[in-house]
Amino acid sequence: xxxxxxxxxxxxxxxxxxxxxxxxxxxxxxxxxxxxxxxxxxxxxxxxxxxxxxxxxxxxxxxxxxxxxxxxxxxxxxxxxxxxxxxxxxxxxxxxxxxxxxxxxxxxxxxxxxxxxxxxxxxxxxxxxxxxxxxxxxxxxxxxxxxxxxxxxxxxxxxxxxxxxxxxxxxxxxxxxxxxxxxxxxxxxxxxxx
Numbered sequence: 153x154x155x156x157x158x159x160x161x162x163x164x165x166x167x168x169x170x171x172x173x174x175x176x177x178x179x180x181x182x183x184x185x186x187x188x189x190x191x192x193x194x195x196x197x198x199x200x201x202x203x204x205x206x207x208x209x210x211x212x213x214x215x216x217x218x219x220x221x222x223x224x225x226x227x228x229x230x231x232x233x234x235x236x237x238x239x240x241x242x243x244x245x246x247x248x249x250x251x252x253x254x255x256x257x258x259x260x261x262x263x264x265x266x267x268x269x270x271x272x273x274x275x276x277x278x279x280x281x282x283x284x285x286x287x288x289x290x291x292x293x294x295x296x297x298x299x300x301x302x303x304x305x306x307x308x309x310x311x312x313x314x315x316x317x318x319x320x321x322x323x324x325x326x327x328x329x330x331x332x333x334x335x336x337x338x339x340x341x342x343x344x345x346x
Contacts, residue, residue: 158194160186161202168202175200224252231255235262309333316340 163185165172176183181196231247232255238245239262246259316336320327323343327336 156194156196157181159183159196159199160189160192161199162186163188167204169205170200170202172200172202175202228252228255232258235259239266319343 157180159176159179159181161172161183165183165185172183175181179196179198179200181199228251231249231251234245234247235255235258244259244262244266247255251259313333313336316333316339317327319340320336320343325339325343327339331339
């Protein structure tokens with residue numbers, strides 16, 4: 153015994169004025185898109201009535217209401233194509249001649265996008281210059297700090313050498329005038345402890 157609870161309804165389901173999913177749920181039916189299946193197995197006998205939405209009216213290029221001006225449509229499409237190609241090539245160019253309303257609006261939008269991108273690029277470049285300037289300042293400060301550290305070490309070494317020479321002078325020990333700190337330290341260490 154089969155349970156006939158499938159509602160075969162041609163999709164797309166948004167084409168109907170009614171909310172077909174809600175109708176199916178209320179009726180205890182399961183919707184299957186009739187346009188994608190040939191089977192009608194377990195098709196429900198009693199399904200809700202639905203109506204297809206009225207198609208929206210199409211605005212015809214050239215303002216006509218009974219036929220489309222194919223030449224104007226082609227010209228508009230060609231202008232749109234030229235604008236898109238120029239934008240993709242990074243040099244936006246306005247096609248020659250009069251543009252239709254769609255091509256004109258597209259050109260305005262792309263022009264605004266280009267202006268925004270150029271502004272961002274200028275800002276980025278300005279920030280890159282700031283970064284380079286700050287990096288140069290940091291490098292200068294690091295060089296100054298290294299130089300100061302070296303000078304401080306040399307100053308400390310000179311002071312230590314003077315102290316070692318003073319100790320050797322007091323002990324009346326001779327040493328070379330250009331002796332290294334290490335050799336002076338060795339001599340001081342060898343002094344007899346009094």
